[in-house]
Amino acid sequence: MADADNSYARLMDPASERAKRGAFFFLVLFAAIIFAMWDLARFLWGGTAVPSTLNMGVGVGLTVLMLASLVPVVVARKKLDRGDDGGVVSSMAALLVISLVMIGGIVYNWTTLTIGSGYGGIYDITTIWFLVHFVAAILALLASIMKISRTPDRAKRERWVSYNVLTYWGGVAILWVAFFIVFYIA
C-alpha cells in the first residue's frame, strides 16, 4: 500500500529514532514502578506464606517461558538492525504465541485462589495487570507485524516502533521474573 504524500506529517514529527527509543524508557520506568508497588503490597495483604492451592508448576512454567521469550526478542532486534523483515516478523509471531500462552496460564491460576482472601486478592489483581500488559503486547506485536508486511517502506522509516515493542516485552519479562520471586518464592 503506497503512502499518501503527507509531508506535513513527517515535518511535524521531528523526533529522531534515538529520541523515540530513549523517551520510551520513561514509560517503561513508570510501568516498573507500578509493579514494584504490587510486589510491595503482596507482603502487606498476602503475609509471608504462599497458599498451597496456588499451582507452583504453572508459575514455574510461565517463568521459564518468559525467560525463553528473551531469545526471540534478541533475535528480532538483530534482524531489525540488519533490516531483515522476514526474521523480525517470525520472531514477533513467536512472541505473539507466547503472549497467548501466558494469558492462559494467568487465567488458570486465578481459579486456584479466592480473590476475597489477602493473598488471593493481591495475586489476582497483580496478574490482571500483567494480563493487561500481554493484551497490549499482542496488539503492539500485531501492529508491527502488519505494518512490516503491508507497508515495509514505512516500517523501515519507523523502526523505532518495533524496537520499542521489543523493549516493552523485555521489560515485562524482567517484571514477571520479579513477580515470580516475590509471589511464589518469598
Added chain:
Amino acid sequence: MATNEIQAQPLDDMGGDKSAFAISMLFPLFRATLWGLTGYFAAAWITAILAGTVIVDPLPATVGYVAGLVCWLMGSGVWEGWIRRAFGGKEAPSYTGIERYFRFGPDSKSTAVRYVVLNIVTFFLAGMAAMAIRIELLTPDSTGWWMSEIQYNQTFGIHGLMMLLGVVASAIVGGVGYYLIPLMLGTRNVVFPKLLGLSWWLLPPATFAVFMSPTIGGFQTGWWGYPPLAQNSGSGIVWYVLGAATILIASLLGAINIAGTMVYMRAKGMSLGRVPIFIWGLFAAATILIVESPATYTGALMDLSDMILGSHFYTGPTGHPLAYMDQFWFLFHPEVYVFILPAFAIWLEILPAAAKRPLFARGWAIAGLVGVSMLGAMLGVHHYFTAVSDARMPIFMTITETVSIPTGFIYLSAIGTIWGGRLRINAAVLLVLMAMMNFLVGGLTGIFNADVPADLQLHNTYWVIAHFHYTMLGGVIFTWLAALYWWFPKVTGRKINEFWGKFHAWWFLVFFNCTFFPMFIAGLDGMNRRIAIYLPYLHEINLFMSISSFFLGAGFLIPLANLLYSWRYGPKADANPWGSKGLEWQIKSPTPYVPYPEGVDPEVVGPNDNYAPGAKEPFVWVPTPSK
C-alpha cells in the same frame, strides 16, 4: 542568519490550511459523542443483563465507562489518525487548518488550545459547584431549600476533584506548557505527538463522568475516595475512580512527552543550563507524575477491585483502610507541586523579560524546582497526622518543613531578578506579582499545617481550606491567567485589553482575599470543613465569605470576555511584543502551523535571559545539517 530575517521569511506555505470555519469540521466531535454514549450504554446494559443486575451498579458502570471511553476515542479520529496507520493501513491526511482543533491529531499547539478551552469550561462548572457550596453556607443550619447534606457532600467532592484534576493539573502544564515546549526547545513538535494528542481526548469523558456521577448515586467521600466510605456511598464512586484515573493517565502521557522532549530534542547548543526555566518547571512536575503516580494508580485500582471484583484490600477482615491513605497521598501531596512548579517557573520566565534583567541565581532557581520535586515525594503523611503513629509524625513534619528551603530559592531568584530593575507592569506581570503574594501567604500558613502540635488542632478546619486555596487558586490560577495574557499574542497575534486585564487582576485580588482570608479566622474559631452545618456564632463571617465569593466568581466573566473579544478584535501584536529573548518569541506570531521553517534550525549561543545593554542575541539560525 539573523532573527529578524527568520521572522520576515514568507512562511505561508508552513502556515497550514487557511479555510474558514465550517460546521462540518465539528463532525469528529459529534461522532465521538455519539459513539461514546452508544458504547457506554450498550456495554453497561449487556453487562447488567449478564450479571443479573441494574445498569447503575458498579460493575456495569465500570464496563460501560471503559467501552464508552474507547468508542469516544475512536470517534474522535484516533482510528483513522493513528490506529489504522499503525497496523499498516491508509495514512490519514494532515489537518492543518481550523478543523485540527476539533479532532484527534498530532499538533501540540492545537492540543494546547483545546486544553485551555476545556480548562475554562471545567473551571466554570466546578466554580458553579463552589457557588452552590457557598449558598448552602449562607445559613448555619441545613435549610433544605437548597441542598440536602448528601447533595452537599457530592457537590464539594466534585468541586474538589474537578478543580484539582480538571483545572489546575492541566491549566499551566497542558494549556501553556504543551504549546511552548517545542517552541522553547527549538523543535517543531514533542517527542510523541500522537500520545500528547491522545492525552486531551481522554479528558472530556472523564470530566463528564465525574460531573454526572450523581446520576448513578454520587459519592460521599469528597475528592479523596477514602474507603470504607467509598464502598458505602453510591455507585458514583466508580465514575470518580475511573474519571480520576483517566485524567491521571492523560497527565502521564504529557509527562512522558515533557521529559522525553527536554532530554532528547533540545536545539543545538542548548545545554541543560540553558534550557528555559519554564521547561525546567515542567520537567520537575513531569518527574513527579512518572515516579509517584504509580502508588495512587494501584490504590485506585484496588479500591475499584473492592467494589466490583469482591476483593478486600481496604474493607472486611483483610482490609487496611490506612494503606489507601498512604497510596493516595504518595502522589496527591506531590501533585500540588505538579500544579505549582510550572507556575513558579512562569514567574521566573516572565519577570526577567518584564524587568529587562537576567534571571537572578538561575542555577539555584533550577535547584529549587528540582529540590521541591524531590522532597515532595516524601511527605504525604502530613495529611493524616491524626491517624498515624507518633513515630511517623516528627519525620514527616521535618521533611515537610524542609520544602520551604528550595521554595525559598525560587522566591529569592524572583526577587533578585526584579531588584533594581525597572519593571514594566502589564496585566500579566501584575498577576504574577499578586500570585507571589498569595502563594507566600499560602506557604507560610502551610508551615502550621506541617507542624504536628498545630496541625492536630487545625486538622479538618477551614484553616486548611484557606491555606490550600491561597496556594492553588491564589498561586496557580493567578499565574495561569498571567500566562494566558503573556503568551496570548504568540497564539493569536493579538494583545488583550490591558485595562480590563488589570481591572480584573485587582478585582480578583480583592475578592479572593475577602473570600479566603476569613477562612483562616473561621478555622481558628473551630469551623469544620466538609460539613453543611456550622455553629451560629460563625454565621456572620460565613455570610461575608459567601457574598465575597459571589463577586469573586462573577469576576471571572471579565477575563473570559477579554480573551474572547481580544481574540477577534484585540490590537495586533508585534512578533515579540514584550522584547523577550525567549526562543518562542523569535518566530512569527501567531505561530505558523510549522513553527520552525524547513531547512533552518536555531542554535543557542548564549543565555536567553541576558538583557544587559548590548548583549548579543542568544540564538543564531543555521542551515539544517544534511543526514
